[in-house]
Amino acid sequence: MIRFEDIGLRYGSGPEALRDINLTLEPGSFHFLTGASGAGKSSLLRLMYLGLRPSRGHISVFGHDVAGLKRADFPALRRQIGVVFQNFRLLDHLSALDNVALPLRMAGVGEAEIREHVVELLHWVGLGDALDAKPPTLSGGQQQRVAIARSVIARPRLLLADEPTGNVDDSIGMRLLYLFEELNKLGTTVVIATHNEGLIARFVHPRLHLERGALSVVAAGTPMTPPQMPVAPVLPAGLATSQSLSGSWLT
């Protein structure tokens, strides 16, 4: 499905954001992707959805060596990948329905079929009464559900989600993860980047853990060592001495 060999990624002339990544995602697998902020989770996902080219190494997607692909070959591969972005990346001038319909329109599906499937899915994610709503009028959680619906509407072979439950409460978060699991059972390979240890603990899936650009695979059910946190947040000196900061603000 996806194979990374000795992948390194560098932005400009900076240090490597990802280094020596070796990874194989088998068809139908389900992984959580974890790591601290800045560890390289989003970069790894961008490489997976072919939004970036690595600085070194080889990537193979659905059996195709990415380095050998022509520009015209990418759309067909990308249509088999659903992506949920951390900041949703919805199109504000389009309705929820039109946002979700985008992947189907690109695939050339007929309008009647599009409407039927999109309306059904939006009802399923609890947005049946917001079909014509524009994203700016929706709450963060509703926008996230639109983004998730858009990522799965075309039944992708690979689903990549960057913090898909970040803006929803636990019950909706669980419901969305169950949706991902259902898709996984139907054959979709799933990778979900998340910080939510509580949600991860309720599912038995291996995790890909990134730390300072290096990847390790942790077997399902293995508890993670909680990150070492200072007893009290260390604020910059200027902020810590500011009179405007009250104790309640920090809590």
Next chain:
Amino acid sequence: MIRQRLDLPLAEDSTGRFLVWIMAVMIYLAIVALAGSMVLAGMAGRWESGLTGRLTVQIAPLPDQSVAPLAQRTEVTLALLRSTPGITRAEPVGASAAHKLLEPWLGNALLDDLPLPALIDVEVGPGAGLDAAALAERLAGAVTGARLDNHAAWLADLRILAHTAQLVALAVVLLVGGASVAAVVFAVRTGLAIHSPVVELLHIMGATDAYVARQFQTHVAGLAFRGGLVGLGLAALTLLALRLAAGDTPVGLMPDMTLGFREWLALVAVPLVAAALAVVTARWTVLRVLTRMP
């Protein structure tokens, strides 16, 4: 007007509004230039077809007492012309017709006092192979004050004028077309720059470059068509105003401003051609820019 849903929010750009007016002005200029060229071409064509195969003999009124009177010389000239092989008709132009021809230029009062030459309208049979120079020589020898005009110099000047005017109109249309293409390229490149995050998103979702290009094509086609309608409307009003202004001018001083059905059809096609050119330009620009992207 039906507005098609676009994945890219191009309708919200200010570039769209400026493109409508640019296209309107360009199409206005192109239509007026083309119409001017058509009017001149029509005028030249009518004059040429009216003058081809025609000769005019002019017999000057001479105050010299030793010369035969004008009427007598006219009769001699007519006899000579009618006996010349190849000439199918030779008729004197009546005094009233001659007055009517000269009236716009000299005025009515002056004409009554002026000694006017006698004019003879001559028709030459097609393929007669008449030697105009030899005939002019014979006339000059036989009748004092007779002069043959075969309109060759006049027609040559008219052809040059008409062709020059057509070339100027063509140059204007080409310049206007080039400026329109440049405006579309600028608007599309600006749109691509403004909406690059959305274009990137569409690519991530599997859009082909052609899919993105179609978004711009649809948008630009609508703008160009709207601009074209405005330009066509303004040009039609201008041509109508010119036609009305020229309505009372005596024939001969001003070209006939009337355009035929086919000519109007050609002018109406200008906005459509412009819209097609804009669409092709938009597609070419988008594909060219996207191909350079990683």
